Amino acid sequence: MKDFVLGVESTAHTFSASVVSSDGEILSNSKSVYKSPEGSGIHPFEASQSHLASAARVLADALHNSGIPQDEIRAVAYAMGPGLGPCLRVGAVAARTLALSLGVPLVPVNHAIGHIELGCLLTGAKDPIVLLVSGGHTMIISFSGGKWRILGESLDLTLGQLLDQFGRHHGFASPCGAAIEDAALKSVNYLKLPYSVKGNDVSFSGLLTASKALLDGGETFYDVAYSIQETAFAMVTEVTERALAFTSKKEVIIVGGVAANRRLGAMMTAMAKRHSSKLYMTPLEYSGDCGAQIAWTGWLAIERGIEIPIEDSKVRQSWRLDTVEIPWRS
Amino acid sequence: MTRLKSPGEADYASGRLIYRGAEADIIKGEWQGLDVVYKVRKPLEYRLPILDGAIRQRRTLREAEMIHQAKKAGVEAPCLYHVDPASATLVMEFVSGDRLRDLIGRISTVELAQVFFMFGRDVARLHASGIMHGDLTTANVVRRGKSLVFIDFGLSMRSERLEDHAVDIRLIKETVVGAHSDFALEALEAFYKGYSTLVGETRFRQVMRQLQNIERRGRYARVA
Numbered sequence: 001m002k003d004f005v006l007g008v009e010s011t012a013h014t015f016s017a018s019v020v021s022s023d024g025e026i027l028s029n030s031k032s033v034y035k036s037p038e039g040s041g042i043h044p045f046e047a048s049q050s051h052l053a054s055a056a057r058v059l060a061d062a063l064h065n066s067g068i069p070q071d072e073i074r075a076v077a078y079a080m081g082p083g084l085g086p087c088l089r090v091g092a093v094a095a096r097t098l099a100l101s102l103g104v105p106l107v108p109v110n111h112a113i114g115h116i117e118l119g120c121l122l123t124g125a126k127d128p129i130v131l132l133v134s135g136g137h138t139m140i141i142s143f144s145g146g147k148w149r150i151l152g153e154s155l156d157l158t159l160g161q162l163l164d165q166f167g168r169h170h171g172f173a174s175p176c177g178a179a180i181e182d183a184a185l186k187s188v189n190y191l192k193l194p195y196s197v198k199g200n201d202v203s204f205s206g207l208l209t210a211s212k213a214l215l216d217g218g219e220t221f222y223d224v225a226y227s228i229q230e231t232a233f234a235m236v237t238e239v240t241e242r243a244l245a246f247t248s249k250k251e252v253i254i255v256g257g258v259a260a261n262r263r264l265g266a267m268m269t270a271m272a273k274r275h276s277s278k279l280y281m282t283p284l285e286y287s288g289d290c291g292a293q294i295a296w297t298g299w300l301a302i303e304r305g306i307e308i309p310i311e312d313s314k315v316r317q318s319w320r321l322d323t324v325e326i327p328w329r330s
Numbered sequence: 331m332t333r334l335k336s337p338g339e340a341d342y343a344s345g346r347l348i349y350r351g352a353e354a355d356i357i358k359g360e361w362q363g364l365d366v367v368y369k370v371r372k373p374l375e376y377r378l379p380i381l382d383g384a385i386r387q388r389r390t391l392r393e394a395e396m397i398h399q400a401k402k403a404g405v406e407a408p409c410l411y412h413v414d415p416a417s418a419t420l421v422m423e424f425v426s427g428d429r430l431r432d433l434i435g436r437i438s439t440v441e442l443a444q445v446f447f448m449f450g451r452d453v454a455r456l457h458a459s460g461i462m463h464g465d466l467t468t469a470n471v472v473r474r475g476k477s478l479v480f481i482d483f484g485l486s487m488r489s490e491r492l493e494d495h496a497v498d499i500r501l502i503k504e505t506v507v508g509a510h511s512d513f514a515l516e517a518l519e520a521f522y523k524g525y526s527t528l529v530g531e532t533r534f535r536q537v538m539r540q541l542q543n544i545e546r547r548g549r550y551a552r553v554a
Binding site for chain 1: 350351352353374375376377378380381382385431464465466467469485497498500501504505507508509511512544547548549550
């Protein structure tokens with residue numbers, strides 16, 4: 001018999017809920033996304049207010065659209081962290097309430113691991129090198145010794161922050177990735193920018209400063225958008241390539257919000273080919289934050305008996321993914 | 331006197347690709363009658379040619395310079411025969427031996443500790459001479475006889491900065507914990523011992539403190 005898990009995601013701008021089945025079918029995935037004002041980023045409190053306002057509707061939609069009766073939900077999973085405190089708390093309160101009223105276990109899920117596990121489910125990747133790129137993360141990850149391990153990461157800004165802060169400097173509202181991608185398509189004029197790879201790690205702060213300076217100095221947004229993409233994406237592709245060559249793994253997967261960018265996908269495809277490895281891309285609908293990543297990982301966890309008593313179910317704004325034991329892969 | 335040919339494609343066409351790294355192809359072949367490796371930084375298709383060309387040339391020249399600097403610091407590095415910036419190619423001695431990566435798990439814990447002690451000591455020699463290696467993974471160090479040979483200086487640079495030295499150590503920690511988690515504790519402990527023996531307790535503590543600062547800057551990190 002199939003089991004069903006409801007997952008709640010609320011780490012940043014997205015409040016989302018989803019029902020998945022134990023055989024990996026996503027039965028529903030409803031969401032509401034907080035939009036920040038132009039020229040600014042996520043205001044944590046305002047995002048949490050937006051989540052509060054839409055939580056009941058999103059949860060009801062997720063349950064309704066799944067077609068699964070409430071009494072067949074086996075567990076409720078929630079994104080315990082990492083993320084913005086006020087936003088996380090809304091999801092946690094909603095998940096606790098549901099778990100209590102349905103009389104089912106509550107399952108804590110690490111948001112980043114959710115991205116990885118959902119990506120693997122949807123693409124069929126078994127043991128990949130993971131490039132996790134979003135507003136909250138820029139990491140190269142590989143499974144070893146019972147945990148997802150970080151082989152490389154950004155030493156300062158994430159790739160999402162780099163693009164967002166650059167876009168906001170030009171007056172866009174976060175998230176700016178899509179607008180920058182469109183602008184970059186209108187240029188082939190590369191302006192020199194700092195390329196900073198330190199071992200397996202990257203650093204974006206100098207790149208951001210230099211890009212802003214180019215804009216302020218009168219270069220066109222198109223040219224700078226093109227140049228920042230070419231530079232930053234080549235940097236993360238290079239460090240992913242290093243991890244791939246180092247581990248000799250045969251699969252690479254891109255997960256997280258920035259996975260939606262086609263130029264990054266093309267670079268990663270060319271890189272994987274050089275190493276006779278297969279590149280997997282998480283389908284667009286599920287590459288960004290969503291309830292399905294929490295629901296699916298929640299299922300993997302509850303199947304191994306991982307749950308949390310309501311009274312201990314705090315949120316963890318800082319929760320590095322390499323501290324989480326992964327019994328379902330060992 | 332025979333004029334040396336530039337080691338273009340033709341010279342290593344008969345060679346054998348022994349390793350495809352992220353950055354370069356390592357081709358075993360012959361050069362002027364010697365057994366050598368060609369380290370060729372081939373153009374990377376995913377990088378814009380203008381960006382790619384500059385990076386490959388810069389790293390090739392710097393690597394040649396840093397191999398020389400490492401030897402002055404008392405650390406073994408391959409013998410360098412020829413440098414060709416135009417094709418981003420280095421012709422070097424073939425270093426036979428086992429990469430540390432391949433030794434781990436095959437040798438006893440005691441022997442592993444000895445190897446990592448040497449590793450730490452040699453890294454300290456580089457740092458004490460103002461060299462940041464920049465790419466200290468267990469794939470880039472080969473055990474040859476009783477000593478270690480550092481084979482990849484592609485990301486090395488001159489630096490006395492605490493931050494850069496700590497970044498070096500951080501990469502070792504990241505690699506050892508990430509790829510060799512079963513042996514991480516023993517290996518790192520031996521490494522630190524070797525390192526501190528050479529640079530002294532005070533400098534070692536400073537580097538470790540800086541390493542902690544860097545880790546704290548990491549995303550979602552809670553460093554004890």
